Amino acid sequence: MKLIWISSLCITLTLWVVPIHAQSTQAKISKAKTPYTTASSWPDRIIVTPTEFPATSFSVTWRTDQTVKSPQLQIVKASPDARFDIRAKSLTATTQATSLSHGENSQGTFSYPANAQLSMVNYHQITINDLQPDTFYNYRVSGATEHWTSWRQIKTAPLQQSSDVEFLYFGDAQNGIYSHWPMILRRAWQQAPKAEFAIYAGDLVNEGANDHQWSNWLNSDPLIFSMISAVLVAGNHEYDWQVQHNSKKIWALSTLWQDQFALPLAPTLPPELQETVYVTRYPDIDIFVLNSEALGDVTLLDAQAQWLDHKLQNSTAKWRIVSMHHPVFSSCGMPLDTPGQDEPDVRAAFLPVFLKHNVDLILQGHDHTYSRGSIGTADDINKIAGPNEPKKVRSVFLTTVASPKTYPQKPNRWQEYRHYGVKLERIGENTPTYQIIKKTGNQLKYQSFTSDGKLYDGFILEKTKRDKTPYKFR
Structure with missing residues (x-):
């Protein structure tokens, strides 16, 4: 698989500094008063979600x-x-x-x-x-x-493997879901009105047990949600410290998630993971959704890894994409003046499976920053993709945010991950984006845009065969 850079942006790793007042501004956004519509005898909150076979x-x-x-x-x-x-x-x-x-x-x-x-x-x-x-x-x-x-x-999905498929991908909405998020959602739909589906990579809301916030998210654009299938990923903010009858608190997925959404089941997985781990299949693209929060339970992460390994082993699609909330390689520099965040349990469970099967794209959220990096093949393991420098890759890792809540990049970038062979090729902060991804012919074209519609980042993956080894490329 070959990665070709298509952005006009310089390869220089340029950062935009978050203003000192950014955190207080975000707090005001998240706590601003917003409307709430009570249920009536008329239907509302209509949302279409995928099955395993959306065709x-x-x-x-x-x-x-x-x-x-x-x-x-x-x-x-x-x-x-x-x-x-x-x-x-x-x-x-x-x-x-x-x-x-x-x-x-x-x-x-x-x-x-x-x-x-x-x-x-x-x-x-x-x-x-x-x-x-x-x-x-x-x-x-x-x-x-x-x-x-x-x-x-x-529209139902095409069935022919040669059919073009276009879809949207968003990082966290979470804050400003009434004031800011709808603009990005609509801007993306205006630019890609033929999108077959949209991936929402977790933290749709800030408090998963707060129905007022779900009202804001589901009403951010009711027509889009009722006409474009929503591939939903559970993030840590869909979980909450929930109060049991004895006043004891437990960290668990809000029951509002499964009440509000009908998502595919994974019968071989534990009840805690149902409707948060699933697969949906489009022409020559298999989309695998994982639950990286998983109650903080390593056994649940390992169960998903085994499930994914089995599903990928039996996948005949040319392109395999995984979406989950927590990044394999974190870019978040919070708390300030620390090494930043990291998710070693998520990486330990999932990265070996991604590399074993050469998962093409891993679409993530959580960090409230933008980052893109890749792991090359044996020939290109040390190469950094650039405008005039194609690179043979095994997997590309992306993290984005769609919220006005943004974090600074960690100071050491991805240096602590270099022994995995991953190269950081694009970073940014204080920049909400939306992504349009299109499969056509032997290419998968990725483009990221800022909220004013300007191209922020982009590349093309090329692959001529459905081969599980990373060494046969055009």
């Missing part, structure tokens, strides 16, 4: 108040007919009564103080199967009788 199926989740008992989804193949809706098929969703002030899962029963004054709601989920690949469908969902949303349109 023939997709899932939809939405919310109502508790008066809604038998919600429906209508779907019909898109056509030019004015009254396409006459031929729509009606399906009944499953409904789950959801307490916002309390949650229950395999780890126990929790109270959520931030939601103490909020009433119970109903969440509705449905997976539509047996669809035609590469086809537009119109759908809408209901609340109470005759309380229908407007029609939405979504």
Whole structure:
């Protein structure tokens, strides 16, 4: 696999310094008053999520108040007919009564103080199967009788391996999810309106057990979420210190995650990892989602590593992409005047699997900085990719942020990781970005843009064969 630099930016590792007042500004952003819409008999918070095989199926989740008992989804193949809706098929969703002030899962029963004054709601989920690949469908969902949303349109994934596929990738939204994040989301969609899906690499919100923040995120652009499949990654802020009935606190994934989203299951993994570890398959691209938070439990990280190893061994896709929240190689320089952050348990569990199978891209978040680096093949292990310097690589590691909350880079960059053979090739701070990635022919083209639409970074990966060894390149 060959990496070709396509950015017009200089290879010089230039840093932008975060102003001293940045932290106080971020605090004001995160605590600013924002609106909250209570549930009603009309559907809201509609979001489409992928199945393992998005060419023939997709899932939809939405919310109502508790008066809604038998919600429906209508779907019909898109056509030019004015009254396409006459031929729509009606399906009944499953409904789950959801307490916002309390949650229950395999780890126990929790109270959520931030939601103490909020009433119970109903969440509705449905997976539509047996669809035609590469086809537009119109759908809408209901609340109470005759309380229908407007029609939405979504396209199933292509099936032919030669089909072009374009998608979006975002780092943490987390802070400013009402004030700042929607602008970046919309800017990305404007630039890539044909995106098949979007990857959100964790920390969608700042407090995973705070329904007010989920309201902000899910309403940041309801049409985008209901028309472009969301590949969701659980970050550490989707977890919380949750209060049990005996006042003991436990670190656990907020139960609002599985209430709000319908994501593929991984039956061989423990209950704590369900709907946070999964695979979704597009033409010649397999996307693997991992849970790098995993309750801080090394055994759960190892279980995922074994799962991923097995899935990659059986993957026939030319391109294999992993998304998880915590970076394998950290760039975060917080706390200030320290060596910065590091995730040795995540690296120990996952990096050997990535290199064993030459995972092409690892898409990450968490650091609130921008970084890109790669591990070369035996021939190019010491080379740094540049504008006129293609490099044969095994894996490329990316970390981005979409939030106004940014951190400085660690002072020693990636020097402590040099024995892994990884080379840091682009760094930046104080710069929220969005990413557009496109597979076409034998190339995977990556571009990162700032919120004003300017190209920030980019490269092209070339590969002519679905070969698991890193040594056969054009």
